[in-house]
Amino acid sequence: METAEINWDENNKDIKKYGELILSRGPLDARDIFEEWLKEEMDKNYGAFITFVGTVRAEDGVEALSFDIYEPVLIDWFKRWQEEANKRGAKVKMAHSIGDVRVHESSYLCAVFSPKREVALKLIEEFVENFKADAPIWKYDVIGGERVYAKDRSTPMDGAGILDINR
Numbered sequence: 267m268e269t270a271e272i273n274w275d276e277n278n279k280d281i282k283k284y285g286e287l288i289l290s291r292g293p294l295d296a297r298d299i300f301e302e303w304l305k306e307e308m309d310k311n312y313g314a315f316i317t318f319v320g321t322v323r324a325e326d327g328v329e330a331l332s333f334d335i336y337e338p339v340l341i342d343w344f345k346r347w348q349e350e351a352n353k354r355g356a357k358v359k360m361a362h363s364i365g366d367v368r369v370h371e372s373s374y375l376c377a378v379f380s381p382k383r384e385v386a387l388k389l390i391e392e393f394v395e396n397f398k399a400d401a402p403i404w405k406y407d408v409i410g411g412e413r414v415y416a417k418d419r420s421t422p423m424d425g426a427g428i429l430d431i432n433r
Contacts (some may be wrong), residue, residue, distance in 0.1 A: 282337075287344045288361035289335065293371035299361050303377055307357065312379040314386035318394050320374030322367050330368045330408035331416075339402040347393055356380035356389055360397075366408060 280291035288299065296319050304315065322331050344360060351358040356378055363373040376393060380386035406413040 284341050284344075286348060286357070286359040287341065288359075289337065289340075289364055290361060291365050292363060293367045294361050294363055294373065294375055296372045296375055299375055300377065303359050307379045310357075310379065312357075312381055314380045314383040315377060316380075316383075316386045316390045317375065317377045318390055319372050321372050322369050324369045326407075327409050328369065328407045329411070330366045331373060332366045332406040332408055332413050333363055333373065334404045334406075335362065335364055336402035343401055347396070351378065351380075351389060351393075354380070354385050354389060355382075356385055358389065358393055362403065
């Protein structure tokens with residue numbers, strides 16, 4: 267596997283940037299990230315800029331969600347999606363949290379830029395659904411201050427050795 271170049275955000279050492287992929291300790295600032303992405307792409311003649319924001323919901327006593335990420339596999343997964351978007355004349359960007367994100371805070375952002383709205387709409391749906399199914403991100407509920415593996419809402423990865431916890 268090829269090694270990805272890591273660019274640390276100069277203002278925040280808890281943010282890693284792998285090209286169009288951002289990983290951040292704690293919650294994401296959707297406004298700042300979307301504004302940055304829009305500034306980066308506004309002169310590229312894209313006719314569509316479609317975003318998705320994943321926010322932690324208040325349900326079942328959950329105080330927060332906590333995320334672990336297997337970064338090398340996520341980077342490869344994301345690169346494949348960048349290649350797919352490029353084949354369609356589009357661009358995909360993504361940000362995800364590592365660690366704890368409280369209720370009503372954002373943990374996942376993605377955006378598609380495309381010259382055509384139809385391409386952008388289809389691509390964002392495919393990207394978000396595939397993310398939920400295949401991205402190497404493990405989710406925990408935080409209840410009573412304790413992390414509890416959310417096995418029913420996490421996707422097992424072959425060979426990962428994760429997690430068959432009976433909680």
